[in-house]
Structures are given as C-alpha cells and as structure tokens.
Amino acid sequence: MSAAPSARRTEGPTLTQKLRARGLDGVTLLVLPCVVVAVALFVYPFLYGLWLSFHPKAGGDALTNYERFFSDPFLSKTIWTTLRLALPVTLLNLLIAVPIAFRVRLMKHQRLLTTILVLPITLGTVLIAEGMLFYFGPQGWFTRSLMWLGVLSHPLHIVHGYWGVFLSLVIAIFPFTFLLTLSYVTGIDPSLEQAAATLGASPAARFREVYLPLLLPGLAITFCLSFVQAFSVLPSAVLVGDPANTTRVISIAAYQAAFEEYDYSLASAIAMIMGAVQLVVVVVILGGRTLLYRGPVAAAKG
Amino acid sequence: MFAARTPLSTRLWVAGVWLFVAFFVVNLFGLIGSVLTSSFATRWLGTWLPAGFTTKWYFAAWDEFQLGDVLWVTFQVVGSVVALSGLVGVPAAYALARREFPAKKAVMLLLLLPLLVPPVTYGIPLATVLYKSGLGGSLAGVILANLVPTVPFVVLVMIPFIEQIDPRIEAAARVFGASTPKVFVYVLVPILLPGVLAALLLVLVRTIAMFELTFLVAGPGSQTLVVALYYAVFAAGVRAVQSIDAMAVIYMITTLVWLIIALRFVNPTQIVARAKRSNT
Numbered sequence: 001m002s003a004a005p006s007a008r009r010t011e012g013p014t015l016t017q018k019l020r021a022r023g024l025d026g027v028t029l030l031v032l033p034c035v036v037v038a039v040a041l042f043v044y045p046f047l048y049g050l051w052l053s054f055h056p057k058a059g060g061d062a063l064t065n066y067e068r069f070f071s072d073p074f075l076s077k078t079i080w081t082t083l084r085l086a087l088p089v090t091l092l093n094l095l096i097a098v099p100i101a102f103r104v105r106l107m108k109h110q111r112l113l114t115t116i117l118v119l120p121i122t123l124g125t126v127l128i129a130e131g132m133l134f135y136f137g138p139q140g141w142f143t144r145s146l147m148w149l150g151v152l153s154h155p156l157h158i159v160h161g162y163w164g165v166f167l168s169l170v171i172a173i174f175p176f177t178f179l180l181t182l183s184y185v186t187g188i189d190p191s192l193e194q195a196a197a198t199l200g201a202s203p204a205a206r207f208r209e210v211y212l213p214l215l216l217p218g219l220a221i222t223f224c225l226s227f228v229q230a231f232s233v234l235p236s237a238v239l240v241g242d243p244a245n246t247t248r249v250i251s252i253a254a255y256q257a258a259f260e261e262y263d264y265s266l267a268s269a270i271a272m273i274m275g276a277v278q279l280v281v282v283v284v285i286l287g288g289r290t291l292l293y294r295g296p297v298a299a300a301k302g
Numbered sequence: 303m304f305a306a307r308t309p310l311s312t313r314l315w316v317a318g319v320w321l322f323v324a325f326f327v328v329n330l331f332g333l334i335g336s337v338l339t340s341s342f343a344t345r346w347l348g349t350w351l352p353a354g355f356t357t358k359w360y361f362a363a364w365d366e367f368q369l370g371d372v373l374w375v376t377f378q379v380v381g382s383v384v385a386l387s388g389l390v391g392v393p394a395a396y397a398l399a400r401r402e403f404p405a406k407k408a409v410m411l412l413l414l415l416p417l418l419v420p421p422v423t424y425g426i427p428l429a430t431v432l433y434k435s436g437l438g439g440s441l442a443g444v445i446l447a448n449l450v451p452t453v454p455f456v457v458l459v460m461i462p463f464i465e466q467i468d469p470r471i472e473a474a475a476r477v478f479g480a481s482t483p484k485v486f487v488y489v490l491v492p493i494l495l496p497g498v499l500a501a502l503l504l505v506l507v508r509t510i511a512m513f514e515l516t517f518l519v520a521g522p523g524s525q526t527l528v529v530a531l532y533y534a535v536f537a538a539g540v541r542a543v544q545s546i547d548a549m550a551v552i553y554m555i556t557t558l559v560w561l562i563i564a565l566r567f568v569n570p571t572q573i574v575a576r577a578k579r580s581n582t
Contacts, residue, residue, distance in 0.1 A: 025401070026482055027400060027482070030394055030397040031394045034391060034394030034457060037390055037449060037453050038450075041446055041450045043412070045427040045430070048427055049427025049430065099319045100322075114565075116327055117323075121507065122507070122511070122558045123554055124531075125513060126550070126553075127550045127553060130337060130546065130547065130550050131550075134333075134337060135336040141335070224418065228419070231420045232421055232514055235517075239535055251420075254422060255422070258426050268430065271422065272423075274422065275419050279418075282418060
C-alpha cells in the first residue's frame with residue numbers, strides 16, 4: 001500500500017504488514033469516502049443542530065428552547081399527537097402484513113400480487129393525500145358506493161382529520177412493511193413447519209409455536225423501520241389532516257419554527273426532541289428483542 | 303395440496319385474509335382511479351363519472367407548473383444522487399464485506415443511524431448548515447441532502463451481495479498479477495453489476511419519492527417533482543384541481559415505470575434473507 005512509509009525488508013514486519021495484519025490495507029481505505037459523506041452530511045449537521053439548540057435565538061439560558069417546548073402545550077402536545085398516529089399505524093400495518101405475507105408465501109405466481117401491493121410506494125404521500133381527498137370525500141366513489149349500498153345514510157368525515165392521516169399513512173407505509181415481512185417470512189425454512197405439521201400441530205399452533213418465535217426478531221426490525229417513516233408524517237398531516245389541531249405533528253412544529261419563524265435554534269431543539277422520542281421507541285422495541293430467540297432461521301441442521 | 307382435510311376454521315381464516323386483500327386492492331385502485339379520472343375530466347361535480355373527457359389538463363399542467371423545468375431538475379437530482387451513491391457506496395460495501403478492521407462496528411453504526419432517524423430530524427439541522435454555507439436552495443444542496451439516506455442504503459443492500467461472491471475468484475485474478483483497480487474493473491464489476499443495478503434502481507425510486515429532505519432544502523429553482531406537487535396541492539384553490547391531478551398522474555407514472563423495472567431485477571422477497579422454496 002502506497003500510503004505506508006518505505007518498507008524495511010530486512011528487520012521484522014514492515015508497517016504495511018503490521019497494518020495489514022489488523023485488517024487495514026488498500027481495500028479497507030475504500031470505506032473512507034463513505035465515512036466522509038456520513039460524517040460531513042449527517043454527524044456534523046446533527047452535532048451542529050444539537051449545539052444550536054442550546055443557543056437560543058433570543059439569547060438567555062441554554063435550556064430555554066427545551067423549557068419553552070415542554071411548558072408550551074401547543075408545542076409539547078405534538079409529541080403525543082405524533083405517537084398517537086405513528087404507533088397504531090405501524091402496529092396495524094404489521095398486523096395486516098403478517099397474514100398476507102403468509103398467504104403470498106404459498107403462492108406460485110407472487111410477482112403480480114406483490115407488485116400490486118407495493119404499488120402505493122410509487123404514489124408517495126402527496127398523491128395518496130390528493131387521492132384520498134377525492135375518493136373518501138363527500139362526493140367520492142367510496143362514499144357514493146356505501147350510500148348506494150345503503151350502508152351509510154350520510155357521508156363519513158374521514159378527510160381533514162385524524163382518520164384521514166391515519167389511513168393515508170397505512171396506505172403509504174404498508175408496501176414497505178409488507179416487503180420486509182414477506183422477506184423475513186420466506187426466509188424461514190418451510191421444513192420446520194412441515195415437521196410441526198407431521199407431529200400433528202394445528203395451523204394456529206404451528207404459527208404460535210414455530211413461526212412466531214422465529215419471526216419476532218425480524219418483526220421488531222420491521223416495526224422500527226416502518227415506525228421511522230410513520231413518525232415524520234409531514235405531507236399527509238398537512239394535506240389530509242387538520243394541521244392546526246388534531247394532526248399537528250411534531251414535524252409540523254419543527255418546520256414552522258424553522259421556516260415560518262426563522263428560529264433555527266428552536267427548530268433544532270424540536271428536531272432533537274423528535275429524534276430522542278424516536279430513539280426511545282426503537283431502543284424499547286430492539287431491547288425487547290434481546291429477550292427473544294436469536295439464532296438461525298434458514299436451515300436447522302442437527 | 304391438502305385441501306380436502308383442511309379444517310373449516312382454517313378455510314374461513316384464509317378466505318378472510320383474501321377478502322381483506324381484495325378490499326385493500328379495490329380501494330387502492332379506487333383511489334388511484336379517482337385521481338386518474340379527474341385528470342381527464344372536463345367537469346366533475348356530484349356525479350359518478352365526469353360530464354366529459356379531455357386531455358387539455360395535461361397541457362395546462364405542463365405550462366402552469368413549468369413541468370418541463372421541474373422534470374429536468376428531478377432528472378438532474380436523481381441522476382446525480384444515483385451516480386454518487388453508487389460511486390461512494392459500492393466500494394465501501396466491498397471493504398465492509400471483505401475486511402475485518404478495528405472500527406468496523408462503529409462504521410456500521412454510523413451507516414445505520416441515518417436510516418433509523420426520521421429525515422425531518424436531521425433534515426432541519428442539515429438544511430440550516432446548507433443555508434449557512436450558501437448551498438441551501440441550490441441544486442447541489444438538494445443532491446447532498448439526498449445522499450444522506452441513499453449512501454448507507456446502497457452499502458447495507460450491497461454487503462450481502464458481495465459476501466456471497468467467492469473471494470477465491472478475486473484471489474485467482476491476483477495470482478495472475480492483476481492490480482486492485484484491474485480486479486475491480488475486470489472481475490468485480492461484471493459480477494457485481496446485477497446487485498449494483500438493483501440497489502441503484504431502489505435508490506432511484508426512493509429519491510424520486512423523497513419528500514422531506516428535498517422539501518427542507520430546495521429553493522424555487524431546485525424543486526423536484528414531488529415537492530412541486532406538494533406545493534400545488536397545498537395552494538389548491540388557485541388552480542383547476544384537474545391540472546393538479548394531471549401533475550399527480552405524471553408523477554405516479556414516473557415512479558411506476560422505474561419501480562416495475564426495479565422489480566424485474568430485484569426479487570422483493572429476498573431483501574433480507576435468501577428464500578428457500580420447497581417444492582413439496
């Protein structure tokens with residue numbers, strides 16, 4: 001490797017050889033550009049934001065922003081508003097995705113159904129919001145069909161409220177949850193289930209005793225990754241929600257602080273609180289995961 | 303397979319699951335269909351179907367929202383993000399897959415964090431830094447912001463791809479005297495190409511749809527299609543709703559084409575684990 005000083009061939013291993021023995025050679029250096037990008041564009045701004053959040057725009061105590069956030073119910077309530085949307089959406093998506101993934105796993109031609117179920121990824125939250133305003137609106141096909149069938153006597157008030165955001169998030173995030181779940185479900189060796197079936201276990205018991213323990217660690221990761229997406233619900237909360245009140249999520253509060261009040265310090269503080277809440281949920285879920293079975297799921301030898 | 307002795311409860315459960323899938327798909331198509339129909343409608347108020355059909359909204363949307371410019375910006379942003387995250391991510395994934403070195407755990411954590419923290423959380427400090435350095439609102443700023451989640455994504459998708467390639471193939475090339483760049487160009491690139499292509503196509507779809515980061519960083523001249531669409535819906539009422547829908551349809555088609563191409567290369571069920579299909 002050219003970065004090392006000149007090699008002394010006669011006496012002992014050279015610096016290059018010593019470094020190589022520890023796994024540091026030219027190939028390892030390939031990781032550097034990536035680390036530089038991550039540090040410059042993620043770590044540095046993050047630390048800068050943390051620093052900025054302790055330096056309030058109007059001056060004063062370092063914790064002013066945080067005190068303001070937690071003492072002002074208009075701001076602090078956004079944590080609850082966000083969790084009240086993100087947690088049920090993520091859970092519901094997992095509960096829908098698991099049974100469907102189990103069915104799709106058995107299909108011969110999965111591709112078409114998978115493509116249809118993944119379709120909402122291409123829509124993006126903005127198009128889903130726009131579509132929901134139409135479809136679930138008072139003159140939309142959904143309302144019309146239900147009224148025509150006699151299920152409803154008057155239009156439902158789905159859009160411009162909690163349920164509008166809830167549904168649009170379920171639709172937008174489902175493909176992602178489903179793909180990950182399907183990937184974990186198909187990764188489990190089917191012979192494990194066949195063995196249980198041979199021993200006379202009912203389908204419910206096979207799911208409970210064989211699949212669920214193997215699947216839970218993967219589901220925990222799926223939960224975390226889906227939760228991240230549900231947690232930063234900016235567009236749908238504004239477009240199909242009630243952004244001044246029931247769906248004023250924490251990202252709206254952060255956005256308004258930054259780009260409407262131009263108080264980057266408060267905005268950074270809100271962003272940091274948002275990150276902290278998110279990390280607490282991830283740590284709780286992944287921490288619970290260590291209590292579960294962790295081991296090979298693909299092949300059981302022995 | 304063994305339908306004859308499947309108990310009733312199981313059959314009811316299976317039927318219930320399929321019924322739910324059907325319900326989901328019908329409503330999904332209804333939702334997309336509403337936007338699609340509206341974008342071709344002349345006038346659509348309080349009826350099942352619009353009074354007439356026209357394609358004029360597409361031309362209207364193209365002029366009103368300067369879609370030509372927006373698409374060109376989107377193309378530049380997505381192209382640069384895909385190329386840069388490939389150039390930075392694939393070599394890093396190779397190093398992480400092949401070498402054990404002291405700080406490897408720390409590097410992996412550094413790459414996982416951007417995927418575990420919501421974009422708005424790091425997007426706001428990042429936007430602040432970019433505006434301070436004069437890059438905020440510019441095309442370069444949008445590209446840089448979009449690299450934050452895509453580079454780790456490429457690395458984490460590529461590591462398993464590279465790990466499954468037998469290192470003896472590279473060793474053989476080295477025995478015959480190939481240097482590291484030559485091994486890369488003549489041995490690794492051809493083997494890795496399917497994996498790289500798959501990862502980059504997913505990056506492409508993600509970047510077209512990435513709303514939060516672009517929204518926080520973009521200025522008037524650097525909006526991608528999804529951000530322009532958001533502003534159009536947000537400021538609805540000024541413009542005809544049909545031209546917004548026409549724009550939404552253009553957006554959907556742009557992502558849909560790439561997603562279908564991506565799904566041809568990537569088996570979606572094998573993202574985290576190699577599936578084992580039994581033929582019994």
